[in-house]
Amino acid sequence: xxxENYFSVWNQLTTNQKNRIQKGLITRRFEKGTIIxxxxxxxxxxxxxxxxxxxxxxxxxxxxxxxIYRLFDRDICLFSASCIMRSIQFDVTIEAExxxxxxxxxxxxxxxxxxxxxxxxxxxxxxxxTRFTDxxxxxxxxxxxxxxxxxxxxxxxxxxxxxxxxxxxxHETIANHLGTHREVITRMLRYFQNEGMVKLSRGTVTILxxxxxxxxxxx
Amino acid sequence: xxxENYFSVWNQLTTNQKNRIQKGLITRRFEKGTIIxxxxxxxxxxxxxxxxxxxxxxxxxxxxxxxIYRLFDRDICLFSASCIMRSIQFDVTIEAExxxxxxxxxxxxxxxxxxxxxxxxxxxxxxxxTRFTDxxxxxxxxxxxxxxxxxxxxxxxxxxxxxxxxxxxxHETIANHLGTHREVITRMLRYFQNEGMVKLSRGTVTILxxxxxxxxxxx
Numbered sequence: 001x002x003x004e005n006y007f008s009v010w011n012q013l014t015t016n017q018k019n020r021i022q023k024g025l026i027t028r029r030f031e032k033g034t035i036i037x038x039x040x041x042x043x044x045x046x047x048x049x050x051x052x053x054x055x056x057x058x059x060x061x062x063x064x065x066x067x068i069y070r071l072f073d074r075d076i077c078l079f080s081a082s083c084i085m086r087s088i089q090f091d092v093t094i095e096a097e098x099x100x101x102x103x104x105x106x107x108x109x110x111x112x113x114x115x116x117x118x119x120x121x122x123x124x125x126x127x128x129x130t131r132f133t134d135x136x137x138x139x140x141x142x143x144x145x146x147x148x149x150x151x152x153x154x155x156x157x158x159x160x161x162x163x164x165x166x167x168x169x170x171h172e173t174i175a176n177h178l179g180t181h182r183e184v185i186t187r188m189l190r191y192f193q194n195e196g197m198v199k200l201s202r203g204t205v206t207i208l209x210x211x212x213x214x215x216x217x218x219x
Numbered sequence: 220x221x222x223e224n225y226f227s228v229w230n231q232l233t234t235n236q237k238n239r240i241q242k243g244l245i246t247r248r249f250e251k252g253t254i255i256x257x258x259x260x261x262x263x264x265x266x267x268x269x270x271x272x273x274x275x276x277x278x279x280x281x282x283x284x285x286x287i288y289r290l291f292d293r294d295i296c297l298f299s300a301s302c303i304m305r306s307i308q309f310d311v312t313i314e315a316e317x318x319x320x321x322x323x324x325x326x327x328x329x330x331x332x333x334x335x336x337x338x339x340x341x342x343x344x345x346x347x348x349t350r351f352t353d354x355x356x357x358x359x360x361x362x363x364x365x366x367x368x369x370x371x372x373x374x375x376x377x378x379x380x381x382x383x384x385x386x387x388x389x390h391e392t393i394a395n396h397l398g399t400h401r402e403v404i405t406r407m408l409r410y411f412q413n414e415g416m417v418k419l420s421r422g423t424v425t426i427l428x429x430x431x432x433x434x435x436x437x438x
Contacts, residue, residue, distance in 0.1 A: 058355070060363040068358075087348035090355040114341065121340035122333065128347050129306035135354055136277070136309035139287075142361055143398050144279040179362050 003103055006048045006074055012119035024109040030096040036080065039091025043083035043107040049075050052100025053161070056092045057176070066179030068092055069134040072161075078127045084111040142179070150178055151188050152217040155198070155207060165207040174205075222322055225267045225293055231338035243328040249315040255299065258310025262302035262326040268294050271319025272380070275311045276395070285398030287311055288353040291380075297346045303330040361398070369397055370407050371436040374417070374426060384426040393424075 003025065004010045010018070026045075030036055036054065037044040047054070054071040056079065071077055082088040084107050114120045141150055154177060158167050171185040178185070189205060192198045197213050199206040207213065222244065223229045232240070245264075249255055255273065256263040266273070273290040275298065290296055301307040303326050333339045360369055373396060377386050390404040397404070408424065411417045416432050418425040426432065 058359065058362075060359070062363075064363065066358070066362055068355075085344055085348045087345045087352060089352040114337075114344075116337055118333075118335055118337040118340050121337050121344060125304055125333075125340060125344055125347065126306045128344065128351065129304045132347065132351055132354070133306060133308040135351070135358070136287075139285070139354070139358060139361070140277065140279070142358070143277075143285055144281075144283065 002050075003048070006050065006103070007076075009119055009123040013113070013117065017113050017117065017120075020109055020113065021105060024106045026104040026106070028102055028104060030100045030102070032096055032099050034096045035093060036096060036100075037077075037092075037094040039093065044080040044094075044104065045107045046081045046105040046110050047071075047077035047094070048103040048105070049073055049077070050101040050103065052096060052102065053098040054100060055095050055097045055177075057095070058090075058092055064179060064181075065176040066138075067177040068138065069131060070097065076127055078124065078131065081105075081107040081110060083107050084114065084124075147178070147180065147184065148188060148191075149217050149219075151185065151192070152197075152213045154178060155205065156210070156213055156217065159207055159210070165210070167205045167207070168203060169205050170203055221269075222267070225269065225322070226295075228338055228342040232332070232336065236332050236336065236339075239328055239332065240324060243325045245323040245325070247321055247323060249319045249321070251315055251318050253315045254312060255315055255319075256296075256311075256313040258312065263299040263313075263323065264326045265300045265324040265329050266290075266296035266313070267322040267324070268292055268296070269320040269322065271315060271321065272317040273319060274314050274316045274396075276314070277309075277311055283398060283400075284395040285357075286396040287357065288350060289316065295346055297343065297350065300324075300326040300329060302326050303333065303343075366397070366399065366403065367407060367410075368436050368438075370404065370411070371416075371432045373397060374424065375429070375432055375436065378426055378429070384429070386424045386426070387422060388424050389422055 013021070036047070049071055051073050054077060056068045056071070056077070057065045058068060059065055077094060079088065079092045080094050114124055151174065154174060155167065158169065159165050171189065172182045175182045175185045189198060189200055193200050195212070197207070197209045197216070199208055229237070255266070268290055270292050273296060275287045275290070275296070276284045277287060278284055296313060298307065298311045299313050333343055370393065373393060374386065377388065378384050390408065391401045394401045394404045408417060408419055412419050414431070416426070416428045416435070418427055
């Protein structure tokens with residue numbers, strides 16, 4: 001069962017616990033753009049990403065978005081199973097950023113095993129600490145970094161994820177990642193274009209001068 | 220031993236585990252203003268607050284501050300023991316906001332018990348989830364709330380903590396809580412004063428119209 005290689009605590013489970021997980025395990029495929037989980041839904045369960053890309057974000061009352069973290073192959077999404085802990089009192093929305101194949105461990109199954117297994121509980125602690133680190137990084141970005149640096153960082157990160165300098169990204173998408181307005185991103189990208197760092201065309205941002213973007217991001 | 224009443228997972232420990240905690244336990248008293256923990260220090264350990272008030276904050280390279288969460292009687296500070304999990308890759312500074320009495324469970328003691336006890340590990344999960352909820356609330360505040368609402372909220376929160384409308388607070392202190400500059404807070408408080416919501420005098424902000432502040436905060 002290939003799943004075992006994605007769930008690193010597997011070998012520390014009892015046979016009974018392994019059976020319960022195998023019995024409950026669901027394999028799903030989501031198309032790019034699908035909302036996999038949101039705060040109003042039932043507790044979806046733990047998501048283990050076989051391949052693809054997910055984005056976790058929060059929404060304002062006015063419909064603004066900001067990306068909290070992104071998940072890639074072999075990552076695990078805990079907050080889609082927020083009901084496993086009563087102290088998780090916030091909602092995130094999880095969206096497939098690419099076509100994604102994943103396994104779901106139902107929340108009730110996971111919760112019952114976590115309650116009896118120190119290994120699984122400590123594994124969960126490490127998962128949550130990883131996301132906590134992501135979120136603390138985000139606060140530092142929002143608080144201490146100007147938007148030009150954050151846009152530069154985002155474009156460089158996208159180029160690294162996509163392994164391409166030609167990024168299929170609307171200004172709206174960038175705004176939703178960074179928690180700002182489309183108009184603000186358009187203005188910033190035009191400035192980047194005037195400085196020779198990027199070239200803009202419909203639905204595409206092409207990075208022309210990576211070194212200059214890196215310099216801006218770090219200065 | 221009074222400590223047992225503050226550490227709610229106590230009754231789920233084995234006798235051996237109880238003995239190890241009792242052996243390692245340290246009682247400390249910190250004066251208001253003391254930095255109890257910062258990222259450069261060794262891993263201090265888990266702090267259980269008997270009485271007093273702590274503030275956890277992060278610092279920018281330029282020395283700006285923002286409060287991440289505050290802890291009161293019976294609260295427990297986990298991130299002063301960040302070495303218990305390798306995935307906690309961020310630093311917070313912990314300061315005594317008031318004279319504070321607390322117990323310290325040394326990090327190594329706590330870690331070894333957490334590794335063997337599902338109860339303690341799940342307890343730790345709940346602690347971290349509580350702080351995660353605090354931090355997600357903070358992101359929402361920073362992202363979607365204007366500063367006037369955040370200042371109003373902060374003053375009302377302080378009045379509730381202090382059970383007084385006469386708050387001994389410098390503009391600098393408020394700025395450090397909210398992650399902004401003193402000058403910005405001074406300007407905001409003068410606006411509040413012109414609107415009849417507060418009265419300013421040296422080192423003191425007196426709330427004159429709580430209903431109006433509450434209205435501003437919620438509108």
